[in-house]
Amino acid sequence: xxxxxxxxxxxxxxxxxxxxxxxxxxxxxxxxxxxxxxxxxxxxxxxxxxxxxxxxxxxxxxxxxxxxxxxxxxxxxxxxxxxxxxxxxxxxxxxxxxxxxxxxxxxxxxxxxxxxxxxxxxxxxxxxxxxxxxxxxxxxxxxxxxxxxxxxxxxxxxxxxxxxxxxxxxxxxxxxxxxxxxxxxxxxxxxxxxxxxxxxxxxxxxxxxxxxxxxxxxxxxxxxxxxxxxxxxxxxxxxxxxxxxxxxxxxxxxxxxxxxxxxxxxxxxxxxxxxxxxxxxxxxxxxxxxxxxxxxxxxxxxxxxxxxxxxxxxxxxxxxxxxxxxxxxxxxxxxxxxxxxxxxxxxxxxxxxxxxxxxxxxxxxxxxxxxxxxxxxxxxxxxxxxxxxxxxxxx
Amino acid sequence: xxxxxxxxxxxxxxxxxxxxxxxxxxxxxxxxxxxxxxxxxxxxxxxxxxxxxxxxxxxxxxxxxxxxxxxxxxxxxxxxxxxxxxxxxxxxxxxxxxxxxxxxxxxxxxxxxxxxxxxxxxxxxxxxxxxxxxxxxxxxxxxxxxxxxxxxxxxxxxxxxxxxxxxxxxxxxxxxxxxxxxxxxxxxxxxxxxxxxxxxxxxxxxxxxxxxxxx
Numbered sequence: 326x327x328x329x330x331x332x333x334x335x336x337x338x339x340x341x342x343x344x345x346x347x348x349x350x351x352x353x354x355x356x357x358x359x360x361x362x363x364x365x366x367x368x369x370x371x372x373x374x375x376x377x378x379x380x381x382x383x384x385x386x387x388x389x390x391x392x393x394x395x396x397x398x399x400x401x402x403x404x405x406x407x408x409x410x411x412x413x414x415x416x417x418x419x420x421x422x423x424x425x426x427x428x429x430x431x432x433x434x435x436x437x438x439x440x441x442x443x444x445x446x447x448x449x450x451x452x453x454x455x456x457x458x459x460x461x462x463x464x465x466x467x468x469x470x471x472x473x474x475x476x477x478x479x480x481x482x483x484x485x486x487x488x489x490x491x492x493x494x495x496x497x498x499x500x501x502x503x504x505x506x507x508x509x510x511x512x513x514x515x516x517x518x519x520x521x522x523x524x525x526x527x528x529x530x531x532x533x534x535x536x537x538x539x540x541x542x543x544x545x546x547x548x549x550x551x552x553x554x555x556x557x558x559x560x561x562x563x564x565x566x567x568x569x570x571x572x573x574x575x576x577x578x579x580x581x582x583x584x585x586x587x588x589x590x591x592x593x594x595x596x597x598x599x600x601x602x603x604x605x606x607x608x609x610x611x612x613x614x615x616x617x618x619x620x621x622x623x624x625x626x627x628x629x630x631x632x633x634x635x636x637x638x639x640x641x642x643x644x645x646x647x648x649x650x651x652x653x654x655x656x657x658x659x660x661x662x663x664x665x666x667x668x669x670x671x672x673x674x675x676x677x678x679x680x681x682x683x684x685x686x687x688x689x690x691x692x693x694x695x696x697x698x699x700x701x702x703x704x705x706x707x708x709x710x711x712x713x714x715x716x717x718x719x720x
Numbered sequence: 721x722x723x724x725x726x727x728x729x730x731x732x733x734x735x736x737x738x739x740x741x742x743x744x745x746x747x748x749x750x751x752x753x754x755x756x757x758x759x760x761x762x763x764x765x766x767x768x769x770x771x772x773x774x775x776x777x778x779x780x781x782x783x784x785x786x787x788x789x790x791x792x793x794x795x796x797x798x799x800x801x802x803x804x805x806x807x808x809x810x811x812x813x814x815x816x817x818x819x820x821x822x823x824x825x826x827x828x829x830x831x832x833x834x835x836x837x838x839x840x841x842x843x844x845x846x847x848x849x850x851x852x853x854x855x856x857x858x859x860x861x862x863x864x865x866x867x868x869x870x871x872x873x874x875x876x877x878x879x880x881x882x883x884x885x886x887x888x889x890x891x892x893x894x895x896x897x898x899x900x901x902x903x904x905x906x907x908x909x910x911x912x913x914x915x916x917x918x919x920x921x922x923x924x925x926x927x928x929x930x931x932x933x934x935x
Contacts, residue, residue, distance in 0.1 A: 326828065326832045327829070327833060330821065330828065330829045333821060333825070334818060633816055633818065635801070636777065636816065637804065637829070637833065638803075638805040638833055638834070638879075639833060640797065640798050640805075641797050641801070642797075642798060642801075
């Protein structure tokens with residue numbers, strides 16, 4: 326009953342349009358700020374998410390850029406590798422071990438005859454994007470498993486085979502193809518039997534298991550030229566990290582430019598997110614100001630009523646509680662509505678990105694909710710402060 | 721609850737009051753629980769100032785006012801609100817109703833400001849007694865002064881109190897209505913064992929006063 330009477334006394338004097346204006350301003354500002362938080366969260370999600378992490382972009386094969394001045398001297402020293410490992414953007418680094426023996430491959434059956442000189446490289450298994458039970462080598466192994474780049478097959482199928490009038494090969498066919506591997510030693514060729522067990526999008530090299538490489542290098546390798554790696558594969562959270570690009574440039578290193586090109590987009594995205602942040606923050610400031618002014622106006626426009634209410638024995642605290650009840654619930658509603666809007670947008674975003682095989686969380690992030698709660702707390706404080714200040718002023 | 725005045729003197733009227741004698745200004749005086757006190761004074765001698773001072777509507781005075789030994793100037797907002805809700809009720813000379821609320825809402829407001837002392841049906845009884853039933857649903861701003869004064873009296877009687885402060889409460893009423901209102905006030909004060917302080921211009925016999933004072 327008291328609240329009804331107070332409502333009649335205090336509400337009647339303020340314009341509805343002003344209230345709506347204040348509410349709309351606050352909503353837009355909140356939407357911008359929380360959207361910025363959500364975008365940032367999505368972005369971090371994309372960079373760190375397990376599903377996305379295993380994608381091509383996060384593994385980079387790095388080597389020295391071959392220029393006319395360093396031809397033949399592109400090996401990486403241990404110091405170079407250690408320094409690279411120390412960089413903040415490097416999660417893990419593995420050396421690509423080159424083979425130090427001459428090797429060739431040829432068709433083991435007469436049905437598909439071919440011959441090629443070849444080379445091997447190996448890399449620790451954790452850097453591979455191929456999972457295959459055959460990918461192992463031991464003393465008892467009957468064949469050498471190999472991983473070849475997908476690109477190889479594409480080049481053959483769409484470039485070589487068509488122009489030479491040769492049959493195109495499917496992945497399955499290649500994997501079933503028996504291959505004879507010849508390792509050239511001082512005493513003549515040693516024959517092995519090899520088999521392609523997978524195709525890599527990540528490392529453009531003919532890979533063999535590290536164990537075989539170590540063993541073979543030891544046995545057939547040219548001891549004088551002890552394994553000096555010239556390529557390193559690193560795992561990074563963010564291939565688009567501008568820091569990484571800058572490091573590579575300043576050390577004369579190079580990698581698949583397609584992957585680091587993302588760093589430019591990254592900078593743009595970061596810029597957009599920042600602009601959204603700043604705009605949101607500035608708008609929030611103005612919206613708070615408008616809302617504060619609205620409260621102030623409401624109180625000022627019924628200052629006589631408030632004075633009389635206090636005269637009759639209304640405690641300022643009672644009034645404050647009443648006014649809080651008038652203003653704060655609208656803020657809570659705004660925050661909830663904005664959270665719902667962002668949730669819906671996020672769901673839509675997920676649907677759209679799913680078709681592009683970019684996986685983001687369908688739910689809004691915890692950070693967005695935390696930000697909403699913090700903003701709500703700020704709103705409460707500002708409301709409370711304003712009401713307090715102006716009630717005591719009117720008294 | 722005792723109201724004690726210790727040499728109070730309103731600062732704006734200081735020179736004027738110091739020159740002449742008064743039963744209230746610049747004296748030490750106690751108003752004891754349940755006393756019915758009539759303060760008589762001609763215009764411009766500070767009746768309203770006194771009532772407002774006792775009710776802490778103004779603090780521009782020297783000396784000390786205390787309710788039950790609690791100095792009024794040191795009483796905080798919440799304590800003051802509690803005092804006005806539970807112990808002190810008031811009928812203002814200028815009535816001070818909310819013009820935009822109906823007569824009933826004006827009364828109701830003071831009823832529900834604290835734990836209600838009366839059921840709301842008591843409003844109708846009192847209004848009937850004072851002959852203002854027909855204007856209860858009317859906006860207070862549209863009521864005549866006589867009607868507003870009776871509404872203000874009912875409003876004051878709707879809450880619990882130990883002291884009722886009345887500043888020329890019958891100024892707009894004819895003698896017949898004054899008698900009816902006075903008997904209602906007497907009845908309510910007796911029921912609560914409450915005292916009152918009534919200021920007026922002239923002698924009167926509306927109540928059985930326990931003390932007469934000249935301002």
